[in-house]
Amino acid sequence: MASRFDIRRQTGFTTIAMICFFALYLPIVTLVVYAFNSGNSIAVWEGVSLRWFYQAWNNDQVVDAAIRSLQIALVAATVATIVATMAALATTRTKPYPGLGFKYAFINQPLMVPEIVTAVALLIFFSRIKIWTGYSGLGYLMAAHTAFCIPFAYLPIRARLESMDLSLETAAADLYATPWKAFRRVTFPLLWPGILAGLMLAFVISLDDVVITEFVKSGGQDTLPTYMLGQFRRFITPEINAISTVFLLISILIVTVFFFISRKKDHE
Amino acid sequence: MPEQPGRSAIEVRGVRKVFGTGESQVAALDTVSVSIRENEFFTLLGPSGCGKTTLLRLIAGFDFPSAGEILLHGQDIAPLPPFKRPVNTVFQNYALFPHMTVAENIGFGLEMLGKPKAEVKARVAEMLKLVKMEALSNRRTSQISGGQQQRVALARALAPQPKVLLLDEPLSALDLKLRKEMQIELKRLQHETGITFIFVTHDQEEALTMSDRIAVMSSGKILQVGTPWDIYDKPAERFVADFIGETNFLTAAISGMGNGKARATLKSGATIDATVAEGFQPKDNATVVVRPEHAKLTSGKGDLSGTVENIVYFGTDTHIHVRLDSSETFTVRQQNTRSAGCGFERGDKVGISIGNDAAQVLRD
Numbered sequence: 001m002a003s004r005f006d007i008r009r010q011t012g013f014t015t016i017a018m019i020c021f022f023a024l025y026l027p028i029v030t031l032v033v034y035a036f037n038s039g040n041s042i043a044v045w046e047g048v049s050l051r052w053f054y055q056a057w058n059n060d061q062v063v064d065a066a067i068r069s070l071q072i073a074l075v076a077a078t079v080a081t082i083v084a085t086m087a088a089l090a091t092t093r094t095k096p097y098p099g100l101g102f103k104y105a106f107i108n109q110p111l112m113v114p115e116i117v118t119a120v121a122l123l124i125f126f127s128r129i130k131i132w133t134g135y136s137g138l139g140y141l142m143a144a145h146t147a148f149c150i151p152f153a154y155l156p157i158r159a160r161l162e163s164m165d166l167s168l169e170t171a172a173a174d175l176y177a178t179p180w181k182a183f184r185r186v187t188f189p190l191l192w193p194g195i196l197a198g199l200m201l202a203f204v205i206s207l208d209d210v211v212i213t214e215f216v217k218s219g220g221q222d223t224l225p226t227y228m229l230g231q232f233r234r235f236i237t238p239e240i241n242a243i244s245t246v247f248l249l250i251s252i253l254i255v256t257v258f259f260f261i262s263r264k265k266d267h268e
Numbered sequence: 269m270p271e272q273p274g275r276s277a278i279e280v281r282g283v284r285k286v287f288g289t290g291e292s293q294v295a296a297l298d299t300v301s302v303s304i305r306e307n308e309f310f311t312l313l314g315p316s317g318c319g320k321t322t323l324l325r326l327i328a329g330f331d332f333p334s335a336g337e338i339l340l341h342g343q344d345i346a347p348l349p350p351f352k353r354p355v356n357t358v359f360q361n362y363a364l365f366p367h368m369t370v371a372e373n374i375g376f377g378l379e380m381l382g383k384p385k386a387e388v389k390a391r392v393a394e395m396l397k398l399v400k401m402e403a404l405s406n407r408r409t410s411q412i413s414g415g416q417q418q419r420v421a422l423a424r425a426l427a428p429q430p431k432v433l434l435l436d437e438p439l440s441a442l443d444l445k446l447r448k449e450m451q452i453e454l455k456r457l458q459h460e461t462g463i464t465f466i467f468v469t470h471d472q473e474e475a476l477t478m479s480d481r482i483a484v485m486s487s488g489k490i491l492q493v494g495t496p497w498d499i500y501d502k503p504a505e506r507f508v509a510d511f512i513g514e515t516n517f518l519t520a521a522i523s524g525m526g527n528g529k530a531r532a533t534l535k536s537g538a539t540i541d542a543t544v545a546e547g548f549q550p551k552d553n554a555t556v557v558v559r560p561e562h563a564k565l566t567s568g569k570g571d572l573s574g575t576v577e578n579i580v581y582f583g584t585d586t587h588i589h590v591r592l593d594s595s596e597t598f599t600v601r602q603q604n605t606r607s608a609g610c611g612f613e614r615g616d617k618v619g620i621s622i623g624n625d626a627a628q629v630l631r632d
Contacts, residue, residue, distance in 0.1 A: 175380055
């Protein structure tokens with residue numbers, strides 16, 4: 001079938017691909033390389049050193065922000081995944097009815113509304129609550145992160161549910177499984193890779209957020225990204241590069257772990 | 269049809285199933301009643317969209333009837349959810365649980381019934397032996413062949429010892445040779461377990477070879493219920509005669525009706541004996557069916573006369589298509605022998621003699 005269209009044989013394909021890869025990865029490579037710079041500049045190379053990693057590690061502000069980020073991401077991703085799983089079950093395991101499309105849109109609203117709009121709205125909304133209740137803890141950030149993480153957790157879970165053979169659940173019911181037992185023994189184990197994917201995605205999205213966090217956080221509630229943003233307003237040292245590099249490593253680790261878990265599940 | 273003795277396992281009474289609402293309403297089942305006996309291999313036969321799978325799903329509990337009752341040993345099960353019905357299903361795509369082993373799949377139903385572990389284990393071993401899958405009990409269902417998956421699906425559905433086993437076109441995904449093997453296997457399993465089988469298929473040959481009784485369905489209605497022999501030799505309606513096997517339709521005038529028999533005067537002027545379908549109302553132009561193998565071609569005069577139009581060789585037999593003088597077509601099936609041809613050639617003037625007890629008068 002020589003006549004079949006194969007994009008890899010088109011003129012310039014290799015060149016365009018190479019340019020894309022450079023554009024995507026060169027900045028990241030530069031960032032990682034300068035994390036090991038022994039000098040104070042993020043642009044002038046002076047020698048190899050782990051100095052900035054040590055400095056970041058010993059910087060209480062960085063460590064506090066990192067812990068805060070992880071706390072928020074953990075809570076937000078977990079809650080969002082539970083909500084998303086329930087939402088995905090409710091929207092896929094039902095006969096289509098008028099208004100279902102509206103429900104999809106409703107669940108995915110955070111993907112469609114500009115983040116800055118949500119951020120301002122939450123700022124105003126939460127400041128009211130702060131005045132009424134006097135509470136100003138991390139709960140606001142966790143709630144806000146949960147809200148915008150839901151669609152990210154929802155999409156892979158729904159995709160998994162939609163690709164699942166419905167006759168499996170029918171078969172479970174036929175074999176005397178009550179709806180709860182059918183869910184626990186058949187739907188849930190098969191859905192698990194989707195749930196895990198949703199959780200990971202939500203976790204990374206939460207860890208990464210700047211806009212909403214910047215608006216919602218109270219004083220002294222910097223997360224790692226907002227702390228780094230704050231640093232840019234002063235002078236930039238390779239400490240930022242070091243933090244980013246660690247961030248990058250954690251992300252790669254999470255993706256790799258997930259990849260192996262999901263591959264194992266699919267092959268079993 | 270007079271109800272013969274034998275307790276009924278399933279009795280379907282005036283069941284309607286309507287899908288959709290308002291203008292787009294479709295009656296998938298139009299007031300169906302049928303009684304399925306205990307220990308019977310009962311087949312629902314019909315083309316796709318005839319309602320056979322809908323009826324099966326209503327018996328399984330995956331759908332609920334819009335009207336009517338479904339009795340299992342005299343008890344109305346129509347409102348019960350599937351997990352409360354002592355009825356199991358073999359699905360068309362098998363629907364084996366991919367995250368469980370063969371043995372875990374087979375034991376699932378018993379486990380859900382809350383049977384003790386030892387009992388489950390013993391029963392699973394017994395079922396593995398019944399379907400000859402002992403060696404593969406710890407395999408994942410994705411690691412076994414289609415035919416083996418079929419056996420596991422059967423074992424899984426039989427393990428809880430259901431009162432009735434429902435089979436939804438379970439052989440359609442298998443190749444021809446495996447299908448033939450599984451047909452025999454299914455008959456053996458039904459015989460050994462003594463469970464009532466309700467089998468859904470669109471394959472008329474499968475229905476004829478496997479069933480004790482067949483219900484032929486079309487457009488949400490059951491047209492005829494009977495033994496394979498009844499259905500094939502004494503079809504009640506044109507649809508049944510046409511759907512099952514090949515057949516010849518002739519127009520005739522009916523006289524001398526009585527005792528389920530009559531005299532049929534064909535357009536050729538010849539008069540033959542015929543059996544009459546139940547519910548036949550006397551009318552001017554009745555339809556008479558004659559199976560191709562129940563007629564004989566002669567070079568002399570027969571009940572019908574015509575010209576040979578086409579000769580088709582099938583190995584075991586030869587089909588000779590004749591254009592009758594009345595301009596109707598008629599096919600004769602003639603058994604082949606090694607030594608000689610069929611004895612006729614295209615364009616030959618031939619007679620057709622119809623055997624005694626070869627013709628059936630349809631009711632429509």
